[in-house]
Amino acid sequence: MTIAPEEQQTQVPEGHVKLTIDGQEVIAPEGELVIRTAERIGTVIPRFCDHPLLDPAGACRQCLVEVEVNGRAMPKPQASCTIAVADGMVVQTQKSSEVANKAQEGVMELLLINHPLDCPICDKGGECPLQNQAMAHGRATSRFVDTKRTFPKPLSISSQVLLDRERCVQCQRCTRFSEQIAGDPFIEMLERGPSQQVGTAETSDIVDSASHTSAGEPFQSYFSGNTIQICPVGALTSAEYRFRSRPFDLVSAPSVCEHCAAGCAQRTDFRRGKVMRRLAGEDPEVNEEWDCDKGRFAFRYAAARDRIRKPLVRDSGDGVLREASWTEALRVTSEALLGARAGAGVGVLSGGRLTVEDAYAYAKFARVALGTNDIDFRARAHSDEELEFLTGRVLGTSPGSAVSYADIEKAPAVLCVAFEPEEESPIVFLRLRKSARDRGTRVFHIGQWATPAVRKTFGELLTCAPGAEAAVLDGIAEHASDLDEALRTDGALVLVGERAAEVPGLFAAVDSLVRRTGARAAWVPRRAGERGSLDAGAAPTLLPGGIRYDDERARNELESLWGLEGGALPARRGRDTAGMLAAAARGELDALVVGGVDPDDLPDPEGALRALRAAGFVLSIEMRPSPVTELADVVLPIAPADEKSGSYLNWEGRSRGFEVTLAGTGALPDCRLLDTLAVEMDVDLFTQTPAAAAADLAKVCELRGSTATGQPVEAGSSARRELGTGQVWLATWRELIDNASLQVDEPYLAGTARRAVLRLSPATAQRFGIERGKPASVHTELGTLTLPAELTDMPDDVVWVPARSPVSVRSALGAGHGAAVGLAAASTEGDRG
């Protein structure tokens, strides 16, 4: 860039300063660090410890430059990653200053004296900032002829993360990330001088003698994978990826995480048709540069040995599923569905993991090919009240019109209701922590005990018995004036999680709370596909584009858009997941079409299996064998996220589009499969490809401009709640890392899960004769669940267990959050139901 004379006259905008870098004038916002300003004009100053999202450290000294302020040269070269721009500052980087250049070369040489010659066997080789910068700013040969520092290596600091202390350049990125961003300071710098090293409470003893070990805490964090990614050398590696490939053999594709509704941008690296690893992608609006370990490490389900790759049809002879041609499978299915349609009807359980395009295909398939509104994406506890809330407050919203990550960052106060941010939406959690840490946002949680997330968001906890959350919300004005006031401040937010559907009256209470206080509410579902399914019409009361089933005019418009006869669309309200299953069990539905649904997640797993057995015909659309495929008459295989394109709507309602990563595997996206099946049934869906489905849906959305209705939510009816003798209230929710189906074949990831315990208050424990660490069990007439007891500060007469670690609470007990369950000390280990 040349500096034209008129440019020199340019006004420095308010809040900005003018400085010179290598002779070039540049305007920078006040407070910007020199290293970043230089980068904006194309000068990359080498660095190791610097990371734009971490507090500056100035530790590695690689980024030294010469600086002059107020006409006076500073006596020593300055770390450009710690010094902020100032008006009239003159900066000389390695490009124009011999001193800066020599300083950088000097630091590089020093970093290399103790660096092992591991490059040929190091995971980082080929994408290593040390390697790259040594090539660019280092000396060709080393003058170091003495003895290098050595360490035993590698050390496992968690089941997933391995530490090689010889390779470490001690930039403290990993420790600062863990402390500042994740709030999990389980790794720290230990020892001093040349003996300084990264370690955990466990490794610190290994320093003295390898035989001496202690029971310290391992590096326990849901975000540990990020430290591997930001480590500028190969000192931190993952057990999953270690020695699997070289970066230069990999093809990288931008991708979007399919695991939760946070909507993380990711990068998927693959080689010869196989995904080798996933990394966090960069999206400042969404996940910044982070992701969680589940999103990063859980991808091998798609390559599982038992993946279903061919259609399966149950043999009429021996009743066993056998591989069949697509032609046969589609013919059998189409005949069965047409028959059922003519009979008692077909219900569709589409599951919470669909892309928008696939969900739309399901929604259209149900209405057009099956002639029913019996479709529901909610493969978990759900309620009419929830659907009303979603229709009234969530449908059609987007970051522009409703709550976004940026709003969390700006909020003066956030109330989390029936929502465990760290377990259910880790990136929302990181944002809450960031806003609390950096801006003092007050984070309130309504729950049963102070989860790690409460502490890490510097949060305030309002405890209550499970099921009493609605009453707490209703009582805020009276009993928590502080919180009430906080919610009345401009920008305050209420985040509601999926568990709210298990508490009658809670959505209504949220609705009236935000009406009263002016705070804004957002729904943060767990699964990646739920929000998109809502907008795409995979719900019993909502057609695509937010059209209500009973809005006749809108229905007519949709009929003409879809090229149907007037009145072709079903007018009857659809049944929800529980309704369909109950109907099928009673013989009131002849067939079920089931997407990725795990019965163990449903409110009544036993009942669901009964329904599947009772239904005349079950079509399972699946990737891997499951309890549903076991009972299905036909199983049609579909593509995992890596093998298709599409988009998710994240919890903000932000579209997260992605392209095919692994092309040519032959696996079909759901929309294509349903389109083909519909053709077999003599119906056209126009969803042959995700792009076609998206275009078709866009047209539907134009009809009405799908929007939330803003209608008040009515509290669902709740039975009178009372505890029987020997009973307590059950609190339960999902943890991030558990036995979910998308986490199969990931032993290293599984090793980082939280230890499964049963939590109860000391008083309750005493009352039931339960001892800390000893097994205790909860039971219903259906079964028993036994876990080691942990005494926790929480309300009495309440017990908490993780929802799916190690087994599904729903399937073990047939009960969920807010239920009354029996509690007892367990004498033996093996009586788990």
Next chain:
Amino acid sequence: MSDPITPVLTKRWLSPNSWRLSTYEQLEGYTAVRKALRGTPEQLVSLIKEAGLRGRGGAGFPAGVKWGFMPKDEEKPHYLVINADEGEPGTCKDIPLMMADPHSLIEGCIISAYAMRAHRCFIYVRGEVLHCMRRLSAAVSEAYEAGYLGSDILGSGFDLDITVHAGAGAYICGEETALLDSLEGRRGEPRLKPPFPAASGLYAQPTTVNNVETIATVPFIVNGGVDWFRAMGTEKSPGPKIYSISGHVEHPGQYEAPLGTTLRELLDLAGGMKDGIPLKFWTPGGSSTPLFTAEHLDVPLDFEGAAEAGSMLGTTALMIFNETVSVPWAVMKWTQFYRHESCGKCTPCREGTYWLAQILERMVDGRGTEEDIETLLDVCDNVLGRSFCALGDGAVSPITSGIQYFRSEFLELCRQNATSSAASSGGDAQSALVGAQS
């Protein structure tokens, strides 16, 4: 220049039971604090500014100016932290002072805390000197009992609590921000500045860190006044100073003299060179200050004089070495110290000291080469002014100054090596192997 033997700080040291409150009170003790508490904090800050008292911890920063950085309001708690870590090799003045006259430090703390509106003072004492901790703690208890500490001190309405804290056994914890980390219970590592301690120090509150000797000087200034104080020392470095003299002298010890006194004068006080063996080299202010030689006997030992002659006044720790001592050996020992004490935070100091120590060890072992000398100097150049804190700068001082004045000794070691390895036929192969291993 005034008489080198006017004792000020050390004047009570030889009194029987000098550390007792009763002795202290008999010898003018706790008179300054009464005077000070009658004035305003602002008056005290300007008194210290006018007196020109400079920090005795090494850097010589004007104490009054530093105090002036503390906020004028009391919105947040203010802290006064006394740096009694005394880790600089050769330095031995703060511990003797606290052993012999702990109440002078305590009185200084009260006055200084009052001037900075601090109600809590921590004395961070080097952890290894348990006897000193005991003595200081006993003196603090005495002071509490006598009403010099606690609430409403001497009826002035001013409250102050003093906590004596045992240091964590690391040289770096003497660096003021690492000290604050250590005091907070963490691993001592220097902090990024800004924010400076006056804005965000201990527990992120306004804090001033001063050396023991700096603070112990304050009561004398309050009693004696600016003119009296400025009558000692030089224009820019006024006042008395405790010089700690160690090594090859007849009577090592603490010698108080006005700033600007020369080594020649101090040697006289210390009874001259031991056994008359001539002086070879010395440090003016601890091992972190570049070496001086016999040529520098008449350098005025104040902040300016030492700097003009190419070194620093540091902590006025004069380590005296006679002709029997090998410079490369002494430099190696110091470098080993810095390698051991580097905190590890920044690359130049952590890796530089590791490398420099190995080269020097090799040289002293007779396995050095002439290139090693150039490598030493160049590595020093890559450490000096490149590290995060001043420890790295100090670490290379002995090496660069040692080579500057005694290059021939280093060369001699390398030549011996060259001859001996040429003599033994396997020598070349040997060194090639060493190179290949790295």
